[in-house]
Amino acid sequence: MSNALLLNDKSRGSKPGYAPSVDESDLHTEHMVLNMGPSHPATHGTTKFILKLEGETVADVDIHIGYLHRGFEKMCESGTWAQVLPYTDRLNYSSPLCNNVGYVLAVEKLLGIEVPDRAKYIRALVCEMSRITDHFTAIGAGALELGGYTPFLYGVQAREMFYELVEELTGARLTTAFTRIGGVKHDLTSDFWEHVDAVLPEVERLMIDVDKLLTNNRIFYDRMVDVGTISQDDAISYGFTGICLRSTGVGYDVRKDYPYLIYDRLDFDVPVGHRGDNYDRYLCRVEEIRQSIRMMKQIREQMEPGPIAVDDWGVVLPPKDAVYNSIEAMIAHFKLIMEGVKVPRGEVYSYTEAGNGELGFYLVSDGSGRPYRLRIRPPCFALMSGLKKMIVGKLLADIVPTYDTINMIGGENDR
Amino acid sequence: MSQQVLDQIVKRFSDSVLSTHAHRGDETVVLHRNALVAVVQFLRDDPQMAFNFCVDITAVDLSAMPDYVGPRFEVVYHFHSLSHKHRIRLKVPLEEADLELDSLSHLYGGANWFEREVWDMFGVRFRNSPDHRRILLYEEFVGHPLRKDYPQRGYQPLIDMPTLPRPDEELPPLASEDL
Numbered sequence: 001m002s003n004a005l006l007l008n009d010k011s012r013g014s015k016p017g018y019a020p021s022v023d024e025s026d027l028h029t030e031h032m033v034l035n036m037g038p039s040h041p042a043t044h045g046t047t048k049f050i051l052k053l054e055g056e057t058v059a060d061v062d063i064h065i066g067y068l069h070r071g072f073e074k075m076c077e078s079g080t081w082a083q084v085l086p087y088t089d090r091l092n093y094s095s096p097l098c099n100n101v102g103y104v105l106a107v108e109k110l111l112g113i114e115v116p117d118r119a120k121y122i123r124a125l126v127c128e129m130s131r132i133t134d135h136f137t138a139i140g141a142g143a144l145e146l147g148g149y150t151p152f153l154y155g156v157q158a159r160e161m162f163y164e165l166v167e168e169l170t171g172a173r174l175t176t177a178f179t180r181i182g183g184v185k186h187d188l189t190s191d192f193w194e195h196v197d198a199v200l201p202e203v204e205r206l207m208i209d210v211d212k213l214l215t216n217n218r219i220f221y222d223r224m225v226d227v228g229t230i231s232q233d234d235a236i237s238y239g240f241t242g243i244c245l246r247s248t249g250v251g252y253d254v255r256k257d258y259p260y261l262i263y264d265r266l267d268f269d270v271p272v273g274h275r276g277d278n279y280d281r282y283l284c285r286v287e288e289i290r291q292s293i294r295m296m297k298q299i300r301e302q303m304e305p306g307p308i309a310v311d312d313w314g315v316v317l318p319p320k321d322a323v324y325n326s327i328e329a330m331i332a333h334f335k336l337i338m339e340g341v342k343v344p345r346g347e348v349y350s351y352t353e354a355g356n357g358e359l360g361f362y363l364v365s366d367g368s369g370r371p372y373r374l375r376i377r378p379p380c381f382a383l384m385s386g387l388k389k390m391i392v393g394k395l396l397a398d399i400v401p402t403y404d405t406i407n408m409i410g411g412e413n414d415r
Numbered sequence: 416m417s418q419q420v421l422d423q424i425v426k427r428f429s430d431s432v433l434s435t436h437a438h439r440g441d442e443t444v445v446l447h448r449n450a451l452v453a454v455v456q457f458l459r460d461d462p463q464m465a466f467n468f469c470v471d472i473t474a475v476d477l478s479a480m481p482d483y484v485g486p487r488f489e490v491v492y493h494f495h496s497l498s499h500k501h502r503i504r505l506k507v508p509l510e511e512a513d514l515e516l517d518s519l520s521h522l523y524g525g526a527n528w529f530e531r532e533v534w535d536m537f538g539v540r541f542r543n544s545p546d547h548r549r550i551l552l553y554e555e556f557v558g559h560p561l562r563k564d565y566p567q568r569g570y571q572p573l574i575d576m577p578t579l580p581r582p583d584e585e586l587p588p589l590a591s592e593d594l
Contacts, residue, residue, distance in 0.1 A: 066551035073536075074560055078567050109439055236467050236497065239525035252497055346438045349471075349493055349504060360471055362491065366480050373561075377471040377493075385528035414551055 031059055034396075038067045042400045044141060045410035047384070049399065056396050061388055065381075068410035076374040080340025081107055084371060086177040091376065092412040093174050094137045095130035095355035097166065099412075100179040105260060106350035106361035107181050110343050113315065118306040119183045120261045125299045126169065126178060127261075127352075128292040132203075133162045134355030135285040135292075138407040142282060143214055145400045146223050151213045158206040161199045168195060181341055182316040183309025193300055200293060207289065214282070224279035228390045228402030231276060238386030241379050242357025243284050244406055248276035254353035266298050281405040315341055340369025349377075356380055356407055380406075380413040417501035418442060420464060424503075428454055433508070443504040451507055452517045458494060458503070459522055466494040466503065469519065472529035474537040479563040487511040490539060492519075509539065518544040536561035 037048040046067035052060040072091070076084045088103045089096040101123045108115065115123075140155025163173045168189055170176040178185050214220045230240070232248040245252055253270045255263040271287035273280025309316045313332035322329035345367040351360040357379030364373040383406045390406075391399050421442040425432050431450030436443050446454060458466040470493040478487045486508035495502045507516060518541040519526040530541045531550040538559035541547065549556065553573055558565055 066549075066553075069551040071560060074565075074567065112439065234524065237524040239469055239523070250497060257500055347443075348439050348441055349502075351470075358470070360493070362471065362473060362493070364475055368481075372480065373475045375471070375473045375491075377473075381528065381532075382525050385525050389524075 036399070038064070042145060043403055045408050045413070047403075047408065047410075051396065051399075053396060058392050058394060058396055058399070061391060063384060063387060065384055066414050068414040070415065072415035073374055073376065076371050078370070080369050081343055081371060082181060082336075082340060084374065085179070085181075086175065089175045089177055090411050091378065091415070092134070092355055092359075092380075092409045094407070094409055095134035096174055096176045097126040097130035097170075097178055098134075098352065098354040099359065100176060101127050101261075102350070102352040102354060102359045103361055104179045104181050105352060106348060106363050107341070107343065109350045110346060110348045110363050110365055111181070111315065111341070112344075113182060113310055113312070115183050115310055116307045117262070118187075118303065119308045121299050121303040122184050122188065122308060123179060124261045124263065124266075125188075125296060125303075126166070126176075126184075128295050128299075129162050129166055131355055132289050132292050133159045133166070134407070135289050136162070138404065139210065139214075139282060139285050142278075142401060142404045143210075143220070145404050146220060148213065148217075148220065151210045154206045154210050154213070158203045158210075161203055165192070165195060165199060168192060180309060180316060182312065183307075187308050196296065196300070200296075203293070207286070211286065215286075221279065223398075223401060224282060224405075225277060226275065227278050227394060227398045228281075228405060229275060229277040230386060230390050234386065234389050235276060238389070239382035240357070240386060241382065242353070242355070243281050243288070244383055244386075245357065246270065247273035247280035247284050249274045254351055254358055258351070260352060262299075262302070265302060266295050268295050268298075278401050278405045342367070342369055343371075351377070354379060356383065356409070356412070359412075376412075376415060378412040378415065380408050384408055384413055417499075417503065420458075420501055420503050423464065424454060424458075427457065441504055442502075443506060445506045445508065448507045448509065448516050451505070452519070452522075454505065455492070455494075455519055455522055463499075465496045465498050468495040468497055469493075469523035469526050469529070470495045470502070472519075472526060472533060474533045474539055474561075476537060476561065476563045488514065488537060488539065490516055490533060514538060515540045515542055517542050520545055535559065538562070 031052040031054060034051045034053055036051055037043055038046040048064035050062040051058055072087060076087060085100060085103060088099040091099045136155045136159040140152040143151035166176060167173050169192065170178040230248060232250060235245050235248045236250065241252065249272050251270050251272045256270050268291045271284045273284055313329065317336055318329035318332050323333045343365040345365055347364045349360055349362045351358050359379055360377030362375040362377065363371060366372040387406060390402050418437065421435055421444060424444050425435060428450055431447040433445040433447060435445065458464045472492050474488055474490045476488055477483050488509040488511065490507045490509060492505040493502065509516065516539060518530055520530065527544065527546055528550060530544055531546065531548060533539050534541065534547060535549040535552055536559055548554065555573060556571060
């Protein structure tokens with residue numbers, strides 16, 4: 001492998017004991033092209049990096065995505081509005097509930113309906129639980145990339161506890177499909193909060209362990225600080241949102257700036273970094289987990305009993321008892337299942353804060369029961385387009401932690 | 416989103432604005448394509464507007480929309496201002512025969528990938544784009560799948576599907592078919 005940086009360094013010729021017989025700067029050098037991926041053990045998700053290397057420094061990179069493209073937006077056009085919901089689980093599968101909530105909020109915006117308070121609280125609660133699992137995945141995997149297997153296990157253990165809570169609520173760990181247009185699938189289980197009480201101290205203990213292992217760890221620190229740096233202007237220009245934007249010092253969080261559900265009633269802080277590097281993204285994630293736990297506690301105090309879905313059989317399925325015993329409910333049930341929710345003609349863009357940033361849904365309805373066009377604005381997609389800025393000029397080995405801290409999720413990025 | 420932004424655009428670019436509406440609080444300006452770059456430049460650089468954030472670029476194929484008469488495609492832009500906290504949607508109608516539009520890559524770094532996706536899925540060409548390859552699909556792919564005339568289940572495998580034909584049967588064609 002030729003090394004252009006060293007060969008062009010003329011000062012080497014003057015060092016004692018090193019007298020080259022030819023002028024090395026005239027030697028033919030070329031970049032080494034290295035193909036990394038699409039299936040590489042260190043990249044979680046299928047992305048291909050075609051790297052041009054100067055020694056170990058990345059001179060240029062061409063990022064290829066799309067290996068997990070399933071024609072999501074095309075598929076959505078063939079089903080009813082409600083049938084799209086299970087697909088949204090498969091967007092960001094680290095935090096499926098955030099996608100569920102984002103999607104139904106978009107449809108409700110187009111319908112012009114508002115769900116009851118309790119449904120809003122339940123949605124916010126599941127969003128925060130999902131955000132925690134998302135961040136634990138990213139933190140744990142980030143440590144794993146750098147050879148830290150123990151923090152990964154602690155992170156996964158904490159994540160698992162939240163997955164169990166999610167499973168208790170929704171019946172599934174990842175493929176949740178919990179929300180409904182007009183409400184949520186069902187209420188919290190009777191002993192849900194007891195289980196939360198049992199889990200939270202354990203999670204806090206694990207977080208302290210992870211913190212002790214990583215935050216002041218010399219190796220971790222050196223590999224993360226000033227690696228994968230992006231300036232504030234670049235981050236904005238590339239459309240970064242979420243943790244990656246906040247790590248550069250911009251305090252933009254949809255939950256704070258455009259409160260949806262009940263986030264305006266919760267007291268929480270938005271952590272921001274200042275360097276825009278991997279370490280700041282790590283710290284922001286840790287702090288967001290703390291804030292999410294804080295929000296869960298507030299939600300518990302504020303939540304009051306009440307209906308969990310709107311009382312409109314044109315939107316929400318009637319109760320089973322009514323379906324079996326009255327013709328009106330039977331007809332409503334049949335029409336909802338066969339024709340779908342009649343969403344009025346129009347278009348909306350609705351956005352929520354998902355695990356990776358602003359998850360947007362742009363919906364176009366032609367007035368029938370099926371989406372005419374359903375566009376997902378994935379936060380990862382913008383992050384991946386800016387990834388080049390973050391890795392060019394840095395070392396090859398730094399791609400791996402940088403790629404992890406932007407937390408690219410194939411399902412969301414490639415759709 | 417903001418009504419004030421919408422009024423400003425209408426005032427300054429009255430010749431190029433085809434229509435405006437604000438459905439469910441989303442202010443939308445439908446623009447002539449020649450004015451796109453000028454409008455976006457104004458939106459980005461004017462201190463009152465300060466739309467420093469290109470949220471999303473996508474398109475819609477309106478050919479299957481009931482009771483719709485007009486250009487077949489619409490390219491849809493969403494912008495956001497982080498400092499003023501307002502949003503706006505721009506739409507540019509495009510005729511099928513002339514699917515070309517100016518690129519915004521020189522204004523927003525993130526625009527390029529979004530435009531590549533619009534090219535990939537709808538076949539809209541962006542002039543002066545620094546990189547105009549497909550992004551989610553492979554270069555050999557024929558057609559643009561999010562167009563309404565692309566079949567819902569069109570198969571176009573890059574490598575032949577492993578189906579074994581009977582001896583008296585020819586290989587199935589690779590072209591897309593509605594199954």
